[in-house]
C-alpha cells in the first residue's frame with residue numbers, strides 16, 4: 001500500500017488531516033523531549049516527519065539527540081532520507097526494520113515515538129512488548145494517532161471525517177486510502193490502553209485534540 005502511495009504521501013497527509021498533522025506532531029515531539037532524551041526511536045517513521053521535527057527541536061532547544069527512524073517500507077524511507085539531506089540534518093539515521101521484531105538490544109533508547117501507525121500493526125501486544133524491551137527504565141513512549149473518539153461530542157465530527165476519507169479514497173483509487181477509513185474506525189483506543197497497562201507501562205496520560213479524534217498517549221517504562 002505504501003509503495004503505491006509514497007510519492008504523494010506527505011501532501012495527502014496534509015489534506016487528510018486538514019493541515020493539523022504537523023501541529024499534532026509538534027505536541028507529541030515536545031512530550032518526547034520532556035526528559036531531555038539522548039537516543040530516540042521513531043517507529044514506523046514513514047517519510048520521517050516526526051523524526052525531522054524532533055531533530056529541528058533538538059537544535060531549537062539545544063538538546064543533543066540521536067534519532068533513529070525505522071520503517072518497513074524502502075520507498076517511504078527514501079523520501080525521509082531525501083528530506084533530511086535537503087535540510088542537512090546529521091542526527092537522524094533512517095533504517096529498514098520491523099516494528100514487531102526490532103534488531104536493537106534491550107534498553108537501547110531513552111524515548112520512542114510512533115505517529116499515525118498503530119493500525120498498521122497486526123499484533124499490537126507484540127508491538128508494545130517490543131517497544132518496552134528497547135526503551136530504558138523510565139524511558140518514555142509517546143503515541144500520536146487518530147481513532148473513534150470516546151466522548152459523544154466527537155462522534156458526529158468523526159463520522160464526517162470518515163466520510164471525507166472514504167470519498168478521498170474513492171477519488172484517488174489507491175489501496176492505502178481505501179483501507180484507511182475502515183482501519184481508523186476499527187482501531188480501539190481503549191484496548192490499546194489496556195495493552196499498555198497489561199505490559200506494566202506507567203504514568204499513562206492521554207491528551208485529546210479535535211473533538212477527541214486525535215490523541216497523544218504517553219507513558220513510561
Ligand SMILES: C[S@@+](CC[C@H](N)C(=O)[O-])C[C@H]1O[C@@H](n2cnc3c(N)ncnc32)[C@H](O)[C@@H]1O
Nearest residue numbers: 044045046071072073076098099115116117120
Ligand atoms: C501512516 S504511515 C505513518 C508514517 C509516519 N510515522 C507519519 O507520522 O507520517 C505508517 C508507516 O508504518 C510503516 N509500517 C507498517 N508496518 C510496519 C512494521 N511492521 N514495521 C515498521 N514499519 C511499518 C509503513 O511502511 C508506513 O510508512
